[in-house]
Amino acid sequence: MIALVTDSTAYLTKQEAVSLGVHVIPTGYTIGGKQYQETYGDCNGDFEPLLARTPNCTTSQASILSFAKTFEKLVEGGYDVLCIVMSSRLSGTYSCASIAAQSMPQEKIRVVDSLAVAGSLNLLVKYASALVREGHPLSSIAQMVEQARANAGIVFSVSSMDTLRRSGRIGIIRQSVGTILNIRPVLLCEEGAISACSSARGSRELVHEMVKRVPKNAKKIILQHLSDSTLIEPLVEELCTSFSQAEFSIAPVGPVIAINIGLGAVGLSWIQ
Numbered sequence: 001m002i003a004l005v006t007d008s009t010a011y012l013t014k015q016e017a018v019s020l021g022v023h024v025i026p027t028g029y030t031i032g033g034k035q036y037q038e039t040y041g042d043c044n045g046d047f048e049p050l051l052a053r054t055p056n057c058t059t060s061q062a063s064i065l066s067f068a069k070t071f072e073k074l075v076e077g078g079y080d081v082l083c084i085v086m087s088s089r090l091s092g093t094y095s096c097a098s099i100a101a102q103s104m105p106q107e108k109i110r111v112v113d114s115l116a117v118a119g120s121l122n123l124l125v126k127y128a129s130a131l132v133r134e135g136h137p138l139s140s141i142a143q144m145v146e147q148a149r150a151n152a153g154i155v156f157s158v159s160s161m162d163t164l165r166r167s168g169r170i171g172i173i174r175q176s177v178g179t180i181l182n183i184r185p186v187l188l189c190e191e192g193a194i195s196a197c198s199s200a201r202g203s204r205e206l207v208h209e210m211v212k213r214v215p216k217n218a219k220k221i222i223l224q225h226l227s228d229s230t231l232i233e234p235l236v237e238e239l240c241t242s243f244s245q246a247e248f249s250i251a252p253v254g255p256v257i258a259i260n261i262g263l264g265a266v267g268l269s270w271i272q
Contacts, residue, residue, distance in 0.1 A: 119269025159264030
């Protein structure tokens with residue numbers, strides 16, 4: 001038997017986690033000095049208004065202790081464990097999971113750096129779940145997930161670069177002037193890090209720029225947004241036109257991502 005473990009930034013709903021057999025490790029965040037735990041994608045409440053009116057919000061990685069307790073319980077229950085977590089280039093979560101795994105028998109556990117987050121992490125976890133159902137052994141599944149990382153990606157845009165810069169998740173790039181000239185950056189998460197690839201003026205050009213970054217052979221696509229519902233309909237329309245054969249869904253994003261990239265963000269994740 002193989003059990004899957006991931007962190008909350010995969011944003012699986014509670015029902016998805018139960019049906020896929022995935023154990024979700026919470027990620028901590030602080031708003032206005034009060035501490036919270038991010039869990040399933042549909043169980044984080046109405047956090048956006050709270051973030052909008054509260055400055056200096058912070059996040060903390062999933063803890064070593066949380067991973068260790070989950071790993072121990074699963075191994076004692078007779079499971080092998082595959083843990084897939086958000087990119088090590090964006091968070092210390094992978095390091096925490098790896099440290100927690102050191103106390104477990106090496107043949108019973110694998111920790112995989114997804115080089116992804118949010119929708120692309122979500123899709124990699126679902127891919128791993130499908131491999132578990134097909135009966136592959138732990139080592140083979142870990143290897144196949146690592147190979148699949150190159151086929152998963154994210155393109156996204158933010159209304160302002162300020163939050164992303166403060167989070168330290170992006171290098172020095174040209175400042176967005178979206179509030180002046182209606183120009184927004186188009187960003188990628190590739191090889192586990194965030195980079196800028198272009199910019200777009202107006203919503204129509206932004207939708208086109210984002211959709212054209214999705215590979216034509218994408219099999220599954222997830223649209224995610226934070227307080228930017230005006231872009232959902234045009235994105236859905238263009239995706240349906242350009243990717244009529246792909247499996248498409250809209251999924252929630254939680255407070256941890258919101259704190260690090262800002263409200264007003266919208267993104268597309270895919271796996272080929």
